[in-house]
Amino acid sequence: MPVLRPTTDGLVLIRPPGAGDAETLIAGRDEIFHRFLGDGDEEPRPIGCILVHDEIIGWVDYDLDREWLKPGEINVGYNVFAPHRGKGYASRAVQLLAHHLVVDTDHHTATLLIDSRNRRSLAVAARTRFVDCGRRDGNTYFKRRLPPLTYSDGVVTIRRQRDDDLDADLEAKDDQQIDWLWLPGHRELWEAMTAAEQRAHALRGLRANRDAFGTGAKWSFAVDAPDAEYVAYVDCDLANEHVPAGEANISYSSHPAHRGKGYVSRAVRLVMRFLADHTAARQAHILVDAENVASLRVADATDATPAEQWSTADGRQMIRHVRDI
Numbered sequence: 001m002p003v004l005r006p007t008t009d010g011l012v013l014i015r016p017p018g019a020g021d022a023e024t025l026i027a028g029r030d031e032i033f034h035r036f037l038g039d040g041d042e043e044p045r046p047i048g049c050i051l052v053h054d055e056i057i058g059w060v061d062y063d064l065d066r067e068w069l070k071p072g073e074i075n076v077g078y079n080v081f082a083p084h085r086g087k088g089y090a091s092r093a094v095q096l097l098a099h100h101l102v103v104d105t106d107h108h109t110a111t112l113l114i115d116s117r118n119r120r121s122l123a124v125a126a127r128t129r130f131v132d133c134g135r136r137d138g139n140t141y142f143k144r145r146l147p148p149l150t151y152s153d154g155v156v157t158i159r160r161q162r163d164d165d166l167d168a169d170l171e172a173k174d175d176q177q178i179d180w181l182w183l184p185g186h187r188e189l190w191e192a193m194t195a196a197e198q199r200a201h202a203l204r205g206l207r208a209n210r211d212a213f214g215t216g217a218k219w220s221f222a223v224d225a226p227d228a229e230y231v232a233y234v235d236c237d238l239a240n241e242h243v244p245a246g247e248a249n250i251s252y253s254s255h256p257a258h259r260g261k262g263y264v265s266r267a268v269r270l271v272m273r274f275l276a277d278h279t280a281a282r283q284a285h286i287l288v289d290a291e292n293v294a295s296l297r298v299a300d301a302t303d304a305t306p307a308e309q310w311s312t313a314d315g316r317q318m319i320r321h322v323r324d325i
Helices: 021-027 031-037 089-104 119-127 163-172 175-181 186-191 195-212 263-278 293-301
Strands: 012-015 048-052 055-063 073-080 109-114 131-136 139-145 157-159 218-225 228-237 248-254 283-289 305-311 317-324
Touching (some): 012 089, 021 048, 021 055, 031 073, 048 089, 055 089, 073 089, 089 119, 089 263, 109 119, 119 139, 157 263, 163 195, 163 228, 175 186, 175 248, 195 218, 228 263, 248 263, 248 293, 263 283, 263 293, 283 293, 293 317
Parallel strands (some): 248 283
Antiparallel strands (some): 012 048, 055 073, 109 139, 131 139, 218 228, 228 248, 283 317, 305 317
């Protein structure tokens, strides 16, 4: 069983248990736990503890030793301590576990066995899009195919970034990208680098995005078109300070030679599919400079609704667009 890397959606973190965590997990057992999960292990060691604000509030786990599991299937279990139930934390933890399974294992299907009296757990199954498959061992039996890592609408595809995206990434760093997306002072730092330094810096960025893809809370994608690779960039950040914790901020940019073709709008819609499959975020936020006409068109094309306008410290007018996931 591959070791879980600490993985977060900006609100919930799942990580392997450490020293002393077993006592916390045992102390969190209550009458509801024992009713539906029995006595529990004397030394619990689930694949992941669930943390919110650095506090353990439950656990998530999976096993492979059910006789009815087919090759590639796993059975998922979870528990959230009583004071933290009903806040969506279990759903977020299950989604993060599914993401880990897709990125770091060869499993393709998750299952759940839930007592039909356990209404909270049944709600988790519904929110995480498990399908009711009838009864097994006296419980309601659910299945769910684990989500993909790449998404396509038949025109564009979003995927993890690679080292061979470097040349396209460098070509994309023109005045428009720098003006709209870069932070103050970053242009000056970039322009002070030699060409070799810029290349090395950009490669480090691509590799950091690729490596962070397994753990969140930000997922970055290259956008491929039918006739060219990496024609645009899009990301979703669930730990952005300008949106509620655990909700998604979506950013994007089109590479110069491919602007005006609708690729970015398509990619943003695909990212929303990724968010629905891999996270429990409920809203996508798109923050756009009021003077960035092209980006405003993208927000409108993805059916995001203007919800707020404000001024930044440097006097820029920003518009928040929001869309339910």
